[in-house]
Amino acid sequence: MNQTIQSRDYDSAPCASKTTERKVGPIIAGTSMALLGLSRRSKSGLALALAGGALAYFGSRRNASEDEVLAHGSVLLNCSPQEAYALYRNFEELPLIMQHLESVTKIGQGRYRWIALGPMGTSIRWDAEMVHDREGEFISWRSLPGSDVDIESAVRFQTAPGNRGTLLSAVTRMDPPAGKLKRIAAKLLNTFMIQQDLRRFKALIETGEIPTTEGQSHGPRSRMTAALRVADPTRPPKGDSEMSEVFNAKRRIA
Amino acid sequence: MKAVCWMGTNKMSVENVPDPQILNRRDAIVRITSTCICGSDLHLYNGLIPTMEQGDIMGHEFMGEIVETGAGVDKEKLKVGDRVVVPFTIACGRCFFCEQKLWSCCDNSNPNYWIAEKMMGYSPSGLFGYTHMLGGYAGGQAQYARVPYADVGPLKLPEGIPDDKVVFLSDIFPTGYFGALNCDIKAGDTVAIWGCGPVAQFAIRSAFMLGAERVIAIDRFPYRLQMAQEGGAETINYEEVDDVVQTLKDMTANIGPDSCMDAVGMEAHDDGFMYKLDRAKQALKVESDRPIVLRQCIQACRKGGTVSVPGVYSGFADKIPMGAFMNKALTMKTGQTHMMRFMQPLLDRIQKDEIDPSFVISHRVPIDLAPEMYKTFRDKKDNCTKVVLDPWAN
Structure with missing residues (x-):
């Protein structure tokens, strides 16, 4: 199933690169403008999408299967891009922050095995390799052939305007396989979930803890x-x- | 421990619940010595603010002694044995908003931020015992409470100062002061304050502290109006005049008050047609708030004046006179109180005997009587202004 992503035809897309390696980078570069444009669903909206996020637009939409999920999120962090990068790059600790991740394990040079938990004790697994890893700036990875899902993700760290810390934006694209796994995978990735994970990431890096009321006292519930x-x-x-x-x-x- | 639990609209009960535990590194546990019922708790009692759940522990005005701290609490700032008053807003102290001293807008303290975002666009800080939309934190009408980010909020108190004088630093004194500050008072100003509840009583006194020359207070309960007069305010009993706005005009030589303060909020009373209409809409759930006072504030305020809104609103309000607001060039200032800005300076004023906040207390009762006191307070029976609960009395 992973071959599908590599055999996709990007030739006719003037801006998009031919290989997936370079695909996710442009997605994140242009996502915000493109989403703004796409959300308008008009000619001018499309123009905006093209102007602001041509790469994102073509990179994500062309030849995309109907089931493809594109989820994104962003958050302002009161820390330096280097600090944000360092915490994020420590993939093996991410399951503490990201609710649906079971574990991330290093399996080789630049390769990690990700296991995510689905509903009712199900799980999906993918092995991913780093595509980009620029300290304090940009991280991206994509799944390797043989994984349960075809998934790729990118995160960018930028100094926020007005020196207000770091702007973190993340985008993940997933093309789930047909069948049972598709339903599980669909529950695991959406924009709301990414945003929630990023908010927990923000709380942790800013305050040293993730806010919770889990386990506090209460009277009898109905x-x-x-x-x-x-x-x-x-x-x-x-x-x-x-x-x-x-x-x-x-x-x-x- | 004993705790006052919300069991449904108009249903409070004192339940035995497990003692709170440290859940996060920067938490502390407070053994509560005094705790109060706030006017804003009545909105929850009346079931008008969404996202309460049966069993939620009420209360956001409390003080006591630290009995346990988490591993991440800075020992320089807070340690076991400290006597503290706890602010009702929960702030992390490290986010952009906390650094701007916009403590009640803290970005990290509300774990249910996304519910608030649906309603308000962005989420304010978490609050104690005030709906799941605002964090779902267990409140302080109990014998113990868990305080998150304990090295940021709680204010350490000096020896020897009684609870009654300092417990209101947890909410209503700073809130009244913030309301007055939001009036942008300049020397010689006239300030009109709708409502004479405890927050308004502090707002009246704070307005004078900030240089107001006249304060005009509006309510319908003679005992509350009298308390306002004792604070130096002129008063209007709105049930005894035809038109509050006209009365204010008459009292200010047709200029209008320089600032108008809505210290009432979403459950205002009146006897006019609009009140009945708002009431009906609220019952049908097509309007969550009755902005009767806000409308009058905008109408009555002088041109170029300021409207300050410490009164609580929860959702959507109809027929706000935006034409008057725009054409008269008004300014509106509001927000949950940025508590940590005001607690220390106001404690200093209390210590210098500039004010003794205990004047608002009308009832001191054991916590077991809390359910009856909610009813008494709501119905304004027995000259009820402010109820202080003793969590340990039998």
């Missing part, structure tokens, strides 16, 4: 609350139902 907590421990369930009321109200007012 049965419904308790059941929903088991189903999805990360969400305050009652909250969600009442949130929808507020959103409906907002819609009705508008």
Whole structure:
């Protein structure tokens, strides 16, 4: 399945490079503008996508299979790009920060085995090799043939405007295989999840800990609350139902 | 330990729950000696702010003694045995916002930031005992509480100063002061303050500290208006006048107050048509807040003046007179209080006997009576202004 990514035809895309090695870099370079452009879904939006993120646009969209997932996130860190890079580059510690990662193990020069946890005790595994590794600037890796999923990821560290620390932006693209793994993989990667992971990363690097209320005292929960907590421990369930009321109200007012 | 738990709308109960534990490196555990019911707790009691869960521990105004600290707490700043008052906003001290002293906008302290982001775009800091949207942290109407980032928030207290004088540094005194500061008071200004609850009482006194010449306070309960008068304010009982805005005009030679403060928030009362309409909308959940006071503030404020909003709003409010706001060139300032800016300076004022905050206390009761006191406080029975709970009394 990993061959698919390499056999893709990028020839007709004027800006995109032929090889995946160089693909993810441009994605991240242009993602923000491109997403802005794509979100407008109009001619001018496309123009914006082309102007700002031609590489990202073609790199990510051309010949993409329908199931391809492109997830991105960004966060402002109150530290230097070097500090951010050093914490991020320590892949083996990332499972402490990224909720869906089970483990990352070094398996050779520039190669790591990643295992992510899916729902109901399932897991997916991929071996990845470093594509770029520029200290304090840029990291990217992609999965090798024989992995459960075809996945690649890139992270960029930049000094933020106004000397306000480091702007970290991350993008991950995944082309899940058909069948059961596809459903699992789809649960593992989305923009919300990446953003949550980055917020935990930010909290850790800025404050030395990740904020939590897990394990704190509370009075008796209702049965419904308790059941929903088991189903999805990360969400305050009652909250969600009442949130929808507020959103409906907002819609009705508008 | 004993803790006051939210068990549903209009349902509070004192439950026996496990003692809190250190969950993170910079946590500390406080043995609480005094804790209060805040007017903003009534919004939760009335079920008007979303994302409460049955069993949540209430309370964000508390003080006590440190009994345990996590490994990451700077011992220079805080150690076991210190007597502290704990601010209601939780701040990490290290993010961009904390460095700007915008403590109530801390970027890291709300683990449920994403719920708040859905409603507000970005999330403010976590708060104690104030919905899961704002962190879901267990509150301080209990015998013990866990305090995250304990080397940032809690203010160490000197020996010998009684709880009653300093417990309000946890919220309402700094909040009243911040409300007055947000009025941009210049010497000789007239400030109108809607609401005469505890925050407003501190705002009245703070406005004078900051150089106001006249403070006009508006409420309907004679005992609260009297307390405002004792603080030096002129008063309007809005149930006894036809039109508050006109009355303020009459009192200020048709110029209007230089600043107007909404110290009431989302559950304002009035007897007009708009009040009934807002009330109905709130019941139908098509409007979360009743901005009756905010509307009056904007109408009444003099041209180029400032509207300060320490009153709590939670979601969406209708019919804000934006035309008046824009055309009169008004400024609005608001926010949860950036507590750590004000706690030490206000403690200094208390120590210099410039103010004794204990004047707002109307009830001191054991924690077991908290559920009844919520009702008394909500219904403004028994001249209730401020309830202080003793977590250890039987």
